[in-house]
Amino acid sequence: xxxxxxxxxxxxxxxxxxxxxxxxxxxxxxxxxxxxxxxxxxxxxxxxxxxxxxxxxxxxxxxxxxxxxxxxxxxxxxxxxxxxxxxxxxxxxxxxxxxxxxxxxxxxxxxxxxxxxxxxxxxxxxxxxxxxxxxxxxxxxxxxxxxxxxxxxxxxxxxxxxxxxxxxxxxxxxxxxxxxxxxxxxxxxxxxxxxxxxxxxxxxxxxxxxxxxxxxxxxxxxxxxxxxxxxxxxxxxxxxxxxxxxxxxxxxxxxxxxxxxxxxxxxxxxxxxxxxxxxxxxxxxxxxxxxxxxxxxxxxxxxxxxxxxxxxxxxxxxxxxxxxxxxxxxxxxxxxxxxxxxxxxxxxxxxxxxxxxxxxxxxxxxxxxxxxxxxx
Amino acid sequence: xxxxxxxxxxxxxxxxxxxxxxxxxxxxxxxxxxxxxxxxxxxxxxxxxxxxxxxxxxxxxxxxxxxxxxxxxxxxxxxxxxxxxxxxxxxxxxxxxxxxxxxxxxxxxxxxxxxxxxxxxxxx
Numbered sequence: 001x002x003x004x005x006x007x008x009x010x011x012x013x014x015x016x017x018x019x020x021x022x023x024x025x026x027x028x029x030x031x032x033x034x035x036x037x038x039x040x041x042x043x044x045x046x047x048x049x050x051x052x053x054x055x056x057x058x059x060x061x062x063x064x065x066x067x068x069x070x071x072x073x074x075x076x077x078x079x080x081x082x083x084x085x086x087x088x089x090x091x092x093x094x095x096x097x098x099x100x101x102x103x104x105x106x107x108x109x110x111x112x113x114x115x116x117x118x119x120x121x122x123x124x125x126x127x128x129x130x131x132x133x134x135x136x137x138x139x140x141x142x143x144x145x146x147x148x149x150x151x152x153x154x155x156x157x158x159x160x161x162x163x164x165x166x167x168x169x170x171x172x173x174x175x176x177x178x179x180x181x182x183x184x185x186x187x188x189x190x191x192x193x194x195x196x197x198x199x200x201x202x203x204x205x206x207x208x209x210x211x212x213x214x215x216x217x218x219x220x221x222x223x224x225x226x227x228x229x230x231x232x233x234x235x236x237x238x239x240x241x242x243x244x245x246x247x248x249x250x251x252x253x254x255x256x257x258x259x260x261x262x263x264x265x266x267x268x269x270x271x272x273x274x275x276x277x278x279x280x281x282x283x284x285x286x287x288x289x290x291x292x293x294x295x296x297x298x299x300x301x302x303x304x305x306x307x308x309x310x311x312x313x314x315x316x317x318x319x320x321x322x323x324x325x326x327x328x329x330x331x332x333x334x335x336x337x338x339x340x341x342x343x344x345x346x347x348x349x350x351x352x353x354x355x356x357x358x359x360x361x362x363x364x365x366x367x368x369x370x371x372x373x374x375x376x
Numbered sequence: 377x378x379x380x381x382x383x384x385x386x387x388x389x390x391x392x393x394x395x396x397x398x399x400x401x402x403x404x405x406x407x408x409x410x411x412x413x414x415x416x417x418x419x420x421x422x423x424x425x426x427x428x429x430x431x432x433x434x435x436x437x438x439x440x441x442x443x444x445x446x447x448x449x450x451x452x453x454x455x456x457x458x459x460x461x462x463x464x465x466x467x468x469x470x471x472x473x474x475x476x477x478x479x480x481x482x483x484x485x486x487x488x489x490x491x492x493x494x495x496x497x498x499x500x
Contacts, residue, residue: 037436038409044410044412044435230435230436234435299412299457300415300433301412301413301438303437303438323435324412324433324435326410331412353431
């Protein structure tokens with residue numbers, strides 16, 4: 001997990017802090033927040049429950065902000081490679097803030113909000129939000145960037161739509177990567193059909209003062225189990241999703257990170273984002289290294305930081321995330337390998353406590369995504 | 377439970393003649409969470425008190441287990457290869473890790489008894 005930006009600073013508390021403690025959460029510091037790592041049932045059962053029914057995650061530590069002003073989408077395109085002009089109201093995209101070398105400052109979700117005024121809702125990583133907001137303000141000084149002080153809840157899993165639909169009728173029909181506002185009691189609730197577990201599910205932005213009532217209503221459904229950061233990390237690793245500070249950092253470009261799919265066709269042709277020369281060359285010629293899945297032959301997990309060599313002993317890459325998959329009941333990992341090793345059937349080798357461990361390069365995800373994409 | 381001695385690193389030992397059964401405490405398994413793999417030493421390995429004896433992998437991280445007493449590994453728990461979660465379920469009995477042939481039982485004298493360990497855990 002990403003270290004706190006400043007380990008001596010006091011930890012910030014989530015709006016639902018008291019609720020987590022009353023539910024028996026084990027709290028741990030993460031990105032400057034005191035966060036629920038797991039609850040009494042543990043990471044394995046929270047992960048499995050999310051895959052089978054619905055897991056409820058508090059992700060209020062993440063940064064939510066609105067970038068407002070005429071031309072905001074076009075301006076934001078100067079620092080991200082996604083096609084935002086094509087984004088219809090209520091639609092969202094996954095993209096990356098890029099530094100001048102095409103390295104990833106952060107990955108984020110961008111939603112174009114409906115309404116007469118041009119407004120983009122941004123959701124960024126907790127560990128990066130201070131840098132992100134400063135970066136955006138510096139690059140786009142003519143626009144207002146308004147951080148939102150709201151709780152953010154992720155409800156993930158095959159029963160999520162049924163559970164949330166009971167509270168917010170109609171939400172079941174919202175397709176993957178769409179946004180909608182609901183009036184829930186006195187509160188305005190923003191819902192996106194998105195998440196970071198590979199499951200169908202929602203992220204729900206609620207005014208902080210209404211969050212506990214809302215979350216208790218979700219938890220009252222027997223399908224819902226509270227789940228912590230530990231399960232969230234296991235789920236996203238199983239789903240092959242990169243995490244900032246692990247698979248992504250300011251030296252990584254989106255192509256080698258396996259995120260070329262998120263770069264719009266028009267943007268690939270016209271550029272106009274930082275690092276276009278590097279990213280364009282990587283798209284054309286293939287990157288020098290690629291993010292891949294790794295299946296260790298050992299039962300023991302191979303962890304982040306493990307160096308990888310080829311079967312003939314030359315340096316081949318490194319592991320960026322590694323752990324145990326509760327769904328597959330085996331060790332899994334992600335990492336970067338030189339492109340010649342980035343194919344199914346290739347093998348690389350690491351050393352773990354003095355033992356030589358072979359890892360099979362594997363396609364991602366390890367557990368198939370189950371996003372809700374109704375056919376038109 | 378009687379006959380158990382505990383370390384501040386949350387290992388226990390139970391003397392059985394000139395052998396010691398070694399494992400981790402209930403508090404330790406709770407702190408580690410779901411245990412998914414236990415890397416045990418080879419039979420015949422000699423360890424000194426305080427040296428690394430085993431590594432326990434939870435979902436989140438790897439944690440070292442230290443020898444609470446010096447000795448030679450004479451047996452490792454064969455069930456943990458297929459069922460590492462035994463350490464979570466029954467740490468003091470079925471989830472034991474290693475049996476050591478003890479060099480000097482007097483080394484155990486500095487360890488805590490059950491009451492002292494329970495008091496120690498309360499301070500954490």
